[in-house]
Amino acid sequence: xFSETIELRGxxxxxxxxPKVLDEILSRGANFKMLxxxxxxxxxxxxxxxxxxxxxxxxxxxDLILRLRQHGAEVEEKGDAQLAVAPADGIFPADFFxxxxxxxFVRIGGEEYEVRPAMMDSGIAFERAKKTAxxxxxxDLRKGMEIVVGHQGVRVVxxxxxxxxxxxxxxxxxxISAERPKGAxxxxxxxxxxxxxxxxxxxxxxxxxxxxxxxxAEYLEQLINWGYINLLFAGNAMAVYDIxxxxxxxALGVNLAHGALTDSGHENHxxxxxxxxxxxxxxxxxKRGTLTRGIMHACVTRGVEFVLMGSIxxxxxxxxxxxxxIEAQRIMREKIEGVTLALLLGTMLHSFAVANxxxxxxxxxxxxxxxxxxxxxxxxxxxxxxxxxxxxEPFLRELVHCLHELRAK
Amino acid sequence: xxELLLCPPDHYAIEYEINxxxxxARGSEAALAKSQWQGLHKTLxxxxxxxxxxxxxxxxxxxxxxxxxxxxxxxxxxxxxxxxQERAGEAPYFARWMESHGYEVLWLPKNLYFEGExxxxxxxxxxxxxxxxxxxxxxxxxxxxxxxxxxISIELVDPRFYHLDTCFCPLPDGSAVWxxxxxxxxxxxxxxxxxxxxxxxxxxxxxxxxxxxxVLERDIVLPEGAxxxxxxxxxxxYRCHQLPMSEFLKAGGACKCLTMFLPQRESV
Numbered sequence: 001x002f003s004e005t006i007e008l009r010g011x012x013x014x015x016x017x018x019p020k021v022l023d024e025i026l027s028r029g030a031n032f033k034m035l036x037x038x039x040x041x042x043x044x045x046x047x048x049x050x051x052x053x054x055x056x057x058x059x060x061x062x063d064l065i066l067r068l069r070q071h072g073a074e075v076e077e078k079g080d081a082q083l084a085v086a087p088a089d090g091i092f093p094a095d096f097f098x099x100x101x102x103x104x105f106v107r108i109g110g111e112e113y114e115v116r117p118a119m120m121d122s123g124i125a126f127e128r129a130k131k132t133a134x135x136x137x138x139x140d141l142r143k144g145m146e147i148v149v150g151h152q153g154v155r156v157v158x159x160x161x162x163x164x165x166x167x168x169x170x171x172x173x174x175x176i177s178a179e180r181p182k183g184a185x186x187x188x189x190x191x192x193x194x195x196x197x198x199x200x201x202x203x204x205x206x207x208x209x210x211x212x213x214x215x216x217a218e219y220l221e222q223l224i225n226w227g228y229i230n231l232l233f234a235g236n237a238m239a240v241y242d243i244x245x246x247x248x249x250x251a252l253g254v255n256l257a258h259g260a261l262t263d264s265g266h267e268n269h270x271x272x273x274x275x276x277x278x279x280x281x282x283x284x285x286x287k288r289g290t291l292t293r294g295i296m297h298a299c300v301t302r303g304v305e306f307v308l309m310g311s312i313x314x315x316x317x318x319x320x321x322x323x324x325x326i327e328a329q330r331i332m333r334e335k336i337e338g339v340t341l342a343l344l345l346g347t348m349l350h351s352f353a354v355a356n357x358x359x360x361x362x363x364x365x366x367x368x369x370x371x372x373x374x375x376x377x378x379x380x381x382x383x384x385x386x387x388x389x390x391x392x393e394p395f396l397r398e399l400v401h402c403l404h405e406l407r408a409k
Numbered sequence: 410x411x412e413l414l415l416c417p418p419d420h421y422a423i424e425y426e427i428n429x430x431x432x433x434a435r436g437s438e439a440a441l442a443k444s445q446w447q448g449l450h451k452t453l454x455x456x457x458x459x460x461x462x463x464x465x466x467x468x469x470x471x472x473x474x475x476x477x478x479x480x481x482x483x484x485x486x487x488x489x490x491x492x493x494q495e496r497a498g499e500a501p502y503f504a505r506w507m508e509s510h511g512y513e514v515l516w517l518p519k520n521l522y523f524e525g526e527x528x529x530x531x532x533x534x535x536x537x538x539x540x541x542x543x544x545x546x547x548x549x550x551x552x553x554x555x556x557x558x559x560x561i562s563i564e565l566v567d568p569r570f571y572h573l574d575t576c577f578c579p580l581p582d583g584s585a586v587w588x589x590x591x592x593x594x595x596x597x598x599x600x601x602x603x604x605x606x607x608x609x610x611x612x613x614x615x616x617x618x619x620x621x622x623x624v625l626e627r628d629i630v631l632p633e634g635a636x637x638x639x640x641x642x643x644x645x646x647y648r649c650h651q652l653p654m655s656e657f658l659k660a661g662g663a664c665k666c667l668t669m670f671l672p673q674r675e676s677v
């Protein structure tokens with residue numbers, strides 16, 4: 001949204017200039033926020049209003065402002081954002097502006113530039129030659145980059161909360177505890193997924209190893225095969241257990257069909273890792289015909305991109321796993337661009353890492369059996385986040401069931 | 410006794426086009442214009458008004474429309490800042506005349522257009538001000554600051570009724586004559602909220618500039634061509650004096666445009 005702050009003075013209440021201006025703003029598809037109103041006390045006293053006007057495009061805003069000027073609106077002069085040069089690689093200038101995950105604009109040379117992508121805990125680099133403002137993290141910061149410092153000339157636009165119910169994310173913005181019924185909600189979530197698929201939106205799944213442990217892999221595999229998922233982020237463990245379960249029927253040695261430990265089951269995940277490493281990659285294993293089903297198989301055969309990130313406790317890891325965490329973050333940021341719907345399943349730390357990279361406008365669904373993990377994520381993504389405290393398996397089973405019904409219609 | 414400022418039509422002619430009524434192809438007849446103006450002068454004198462005359466100036470044909478000279482309240486005179494360059498030359502002559510007659514001249518900032526009594530009419534305790542075609546709404550605020558009164562700003566939406574005094578005429582009993590379609594919805598609501606009773610004028614009669622009337626207590630001097638309005642005014646106890654104004658209508662003016670009150674109000 002592009003915005004300007006206008007001021008109205010005079011007998012704007014008696015003359016109905018204030019309601020006229022507000023109606024004019026709304027009738028042109030723009031929005032306003034009342035920043036300040038002072039109503040004259042006596043009849044001859046003039047009144048004053050300061051109003052932030054925002055419109056979807058710069059042109060729409062200038063047309064509107066032109067019209068509002070006729071009604072006496074004066075546009076508040078705005079200062080430019082201040083820029084300072086990064087003194088060294090990976091070091092921001094003092095007092096650098098720290099971003100939130102909300103849509104942000106910077107004003108430079110009287111023009112507003114949208115900061116892309118909207119990502120929290122970053123600085124803002126302005127490139128004069130390209131006239132672009134982008135979020136930049138420590139790892140990508142190079143000496144000499146021009147960085148926004150202070151708060152002047154920076155405008156943060158919170159995601160608007162809607163009062164009428166439009167979709168399940170905007171309606172809830174909250175956490176659904178284990179004690180609440182979830183059937184109706186999951187049906188609505190299914191509709192969101194169906195709508196996202198039909199409108200070719202980019203859907204991200206972040207999956208923890210618990211997806212496999214709880215026996216939910218077949219449902220996630222189904223979602224991928226049906227084309228609901230476009231991007232998968234996971235750790236080494238999720239991929240390893242998925243392949244182990246496909247090859248040996250166990251996840252970390254536990255038989256998924258019977259829920260019991262199998263003899264020498266502890267070896268299985270190591271054998272699985274070894275098989276993949278010998279094939280060179282997960283895709284190589286699929287090509288050999290050794291891996292014939294499962295989540296990773298579905299990703300390879302359906303062309304769904306996956307990014308596997310390493311951790312200190314990993315065995316192996318699989319050849320695709322990125323063990324440099326800064327590099328992994330960079331790749332995640334790159335891949336996350338364009339995501340509009342994110343499903344975070346049973347992995348607290350990985351979900352935090354992803355949520356830190358998501359813009360506030362991304363619809364985010366967190367499913368975890370741990371209430372504090374869900375609470376922490378929904379608190380952070382307060383605008384369009386929905387959290388469900390539940391086991392992963394029943395959630396995914398129900399989601400697949402609802403989608404199956406939707407697809408049958 | 411009310412004092413009025415008029416300007417003889419010695420140099421009056423249609424020499425440019427700055428409103429939809431004006432057409433150089435359809436000029437005014439000087440002799441007829443003169444006799445119509447004299448008719449107005451005579452009528453106003455007969456109603457007991459004291460008439461002051463500002464000397465007309467060559468090349469300033471619209472100086473005859475003294476309502477646009479400015480706004481007078483008590484001994485204060487706020488001269489107009491004309492929107493059109495064609496009329497800007499009138500302002501110093503009016504200001505000089507007012508000054509030499511003992512009025513304190515209070516200029517508005519030069520960047521604010523304001524066309525005097527043409528766009529500023531008292532009704533009750535409020536000063537109704539029109540904006541958009543000629544005056545800027547910003548000038549209303551400055552006038553309110555200078556005078557310390559309530560100003561009701563009204564957007565004019567029909568270019569044929571480019572000044573407030575062409576479509577709105579407050580009466581001494583707190584009512585007003587108006588042509589509602591000259592205002593937008595908000596302006597109409599603002600007027601309704603501040604005027605006890607409104608007498609609607611139909612478009613046909615509004616086009617003959619029947620709202621452009623000089624009101625002297627119970628006497629109303631207006632252009633001919635508004636039989637329905639005259640009937641409703643007479644029913645309310647007003648005496649109507651209908652005058653031929655054809656030559657001034659060609660420039661988008663009539664009785665009120667040819668007259669400025671000295672002062673419009675003694676105080677606010």
